[in-house]
């Protein structure tokens with residue numbers, strides 16, 4: 481039996497009019513966070529902005545290490561910081577932006593790595609409601625209504 485999986489997402493122009501105030505602000509904060517990246521090995525700067533249900537925003541960036549495996553992605557930096565400081569406040573949304581060091585933001589949005597997607601799934605379970613995911617390119621933003629849309633066939637604990 482052949483099965484087809486359809487993933488729904490919305491492509492918005494990167495503007496306040498197209499995105500709405502909240503999503504636009506979050507996308508801008510993700511962009512800003514790329515400037516705090518510590519990425520002397522990859523020279524790739526990633527920023528993530530996490531919006532909490534209480535309206536606060538927490539930002540993070542990738543933090544690399546000479547022992548490569550010790551480094552952390554922007555998404556988990558922001559997510560774990562948020563949960564470590566406000567464990568009872570659910571995550572509402574996350575925006576992610578990236579650029580090569582010294583260059584403009586990537587034309588095509590980047591997508592979280594597998595480990596970060598898994599961490600986001602857990603955050604969604606913790607939140608008890610879907611987490612909006614905004615993948616931000618230079619001129620457009622791809623909006624996913626739930627983390628499940630970027631990690632289908634999700635593993636969750638039994």
Ligand code: THU
Pocket residue numbers: 519522524525526541542543544551552553554555590591592593596
């Ligand atoms: N990186 C992130 O921070 N987030 C992603 O979604 C993909 C990759 C980081 C890890 C590493 O520091 C650099 O980008 C190059 O892979």
